[in-house]
Amino acid sequence: MYIGPDSLMPIASVFAAIAGFFLMFWRRVVGAMRFMLSKFSKKS
Amino acid sequence: MTPATDAGRSPLRIVRVAGLAAVFAGAGHVLVMGAKSLLLGQFIWSSRDVVWMAPVGYLLVFGALAVPLALLAALRPRWVPQAAVVFLYATAAAFSVALLFPRIHPIASLLVAIGIGVRSAQSARDAGSGWPRLARSAGGTVAALLALTAVGMRGMRAWRDDAAWRALPASADGAPNVLYIILDTVRARNLSLYGYARPTSPNMARLAAEGVTFDYAFATTSWTLPSHGSLMTGVDAKELSAAWFVPLDDSTPVLAERMAARGYRTGGFVANHVYTAWESGLARGFHTYEDYLVSLKQVLLSTSLLQTELASELSAARRWSGRMAALRRFNLQVHPAFYSDRKPAERVVDEFLAWEGLASNRPYFAFLNFFDPHEPYEPPGRFRTMFVVADAREIVVAVADAAGRRDVQTAEDVEERGLAAARWAEQDDELAGEEVQVDAA
Numbered sequence: 001m002y003i004g005p006d007s008l009m010p011i012a013s014v015f016a017a018i019a020g021f022f023l024m025f026w027r028r029v030v031g032a033m034r035f036m037l038s039k040f041s042k043k044s
Numbered sequence: 045m046t047p048a049t050d051a052g053r054s055p056l057r058i059v060r061v062a063g064l065a066a067v068f069a070g071a072g073h074v075l076v077m078g079a080k081s082l083l084l085g086q087f088i089w090s091s092r093d094v095v096w097m098a099p100v101g102y103l104l105v106f107g108a109l110a111v112p113l114a115l116l117a118a119l120r121p122r123w124v125p126q127a128a129v130v131f132l133y134a135t136a137a138a139f140s141v142a143l144l145f146p147r148i149h150p151i152a153s154l155l156v157a158i159g160i161g162v163r164s165a166q167s168a169r170d171a172g173s174g175w176p177r178l179a180r181s182a183g184g185t186v187a188a189l190l191a192l193t194a195v196g197m198r199g200m201r202a203w204r205d206d207a208a209w210r211a212l213p214a215s216a217d218g219a220p221n222v223l224y225i226i227l228d229t230v231r232a233r234n235l236s237l238y239g240y241a242r243p244t245s246p247n248m249a250r251l252a253a254e255g256v257t258f259d260y261a262f263a264t265t266s267w268t269l270p271s272h273g274s275l276m277t278g279v280d281a282k283e284l285s286a287a288w289f290v291p292l293d294d295s296t297p298v299l300a301e302r303m304a305a306r307g308y309r310t311g312g313f314v315a316n317h318v319y320t321a322w323e324s325g326l327a328r329g330f331h332t333y334e335d336y337l338v339s340l341k342q343v344l345l346s347t348s349l350l351q352t353e354l355a356s357e358l359s360a361a362r363r364w365s366g367r368m369a370a371l372r373r374f375n376l377q378v379h380p381a382f383y384s385d386r387k388p389a390e391r392v393v394d395e396f397l398a399w400e401g402l403a404s405n406r407p408y409f410a411f412l413n414f415f416d417p418h419e420p421y422e423p424p425g426r427f428r429t430m431f432v433v434a435d436a437r438e439i440v441v442a443v444a445d446a447a448g449r450r451d452v453q454t455a456e457d458v459e460e461r462g463l464a465a466a467r468w469a470e471q472d473d474e475l476a477g478e479e480v481q482v483d484a485a
Contacts, residue, residue, distance in 0.1 A: 009146075009148070012152075013151075016142075016149075016155065016156050017155045019156055019159065020152065020155030020157070020158060021155065023156065023159025023160055023163050024158060
């Protein structure tokens with residue numbers, strides 16, 4: 001598979017879009033991660 | 045409702061948020077441009093004064109938006125909550141910087157910007173977080189740093205040019221002044237000097253009658269940078285570093301250096317910002333080099349938001365249909381190379397004459413680049429309809445608008461041959477308007 005400058009725009013854009021969604025829902029993401037961590041730590 | 049929310053409804057606070065956003069957007073813009081130019085060696089197609097022009101530009105753009113918001117806040121405070129104002133400006137500032145990364149699609153950039161806007165609004169709403177105070181303090185520091193950098197760079201340039209001037213060796217007695225004028229994009233076949241039917245170059249013909257005309261001279265290549273590189277070095281374009289995204293390197297001596305070594309003071313005054321400006325490599329050897337204008341338009345065009353295709357198409361469209369077409373396309377790609385405050389030949393000559401008039405007992409070598417005959421065609425005053433009829437110009441404008449471009453690039457873009465002829469005449473108008481300046485210089 002060829003990865004060149006033309007491939008970079010979609011790849012960089014996908015990463016940027018994911019970062020944007022993370023920032024938008026930051027509190028929910030952090031809350032969900034904390035919840036999962038607490039569940040995981042209780043099980044172990 | 046927190047105390048911070050109440051305070052945010054004050055019109056003054058809205059102006060302050062706008063100012064902070066402008067400082068951060070400007071700083072981000074300068075950092076990205078600095079990294080591209082200094083670390084990656086890329087063309088940034090920006091003025092050397094971008095350090096202050098970009099922040100001031102964002103200040104004007106964001107400030108313009110703040111005026112109606114502040115008025116609304118004064119009349120209807122509840123309609124303008126603080127969180128919304130912070131979200132709006134943080135998103136705009138982040139989007140402005142994100143647009144400078146051409147590898148990221150504008151929609152993805154917008155998502156990142158909205159994310160930053162949401163986080164900023166959440167932080168601002170949280171009165172106990174300390175973020176508003178931190179943002180104000182950081183904004184003040186960044187603004188001071190930008191101002192110091194701008195003043196320092198200007199001062200350094202003036203000092204360096206002055207030192208180079210003072211270090212010049214003595215010139216030969218009776219050494220003549222040398223004025224090197226380039227009519228960018230002009231072909232010999234469109235000059236009456238070379239037999240063209242329309243009287244496009246009467247002043248050059250008059251000068252030629254007193255001097256020498258070269259009837260068998262060719263450019264080494266078809267486009268600006270390597271062609272100018274050959275003119276300045278005497279080396280064939282194929283052997284120069286100059287390319288589409290590569291400046292002329294310093295491996296070959298240039299004319300200005302040679303002239304300075306003979307005691308000449310040297311000055312360059314150029315209008316082609318894309319390929320003859322400070323970063324093109326052509327400025328080497330010149331004590332003074334004037335490229336981008338210092339103007340309100342240039343300041344505004346130093347912001348990424350106004351360097352988008354959308355902004356350009358909206359400002360260039362002269363009919364409502366063109367504006368609507370631009371809005372439908374909503375192209376947010378940024379092209380800084382295409383958008384700068386165009387410098388007319390008259391202004392180039394003014395800069396040259398002001399420099400030439402500086403008291404000096406030395407001969408000078410001056411290089412003038414006129415850019416007027418390059419599209420888009422905007423002939424000055426009485427030259428507007430010297431060869432083209434007004435109706436034809438209207439048709440050309442309509443076709444350009446419909447095509448969604450600032451101008452039509454080639455004759456093939458114009459379906460009817462008559463329009464191509466009108467365009468040809470329009471170029472001749474521009475050329476005749478510029479050629480007068482040869483006489484002025």
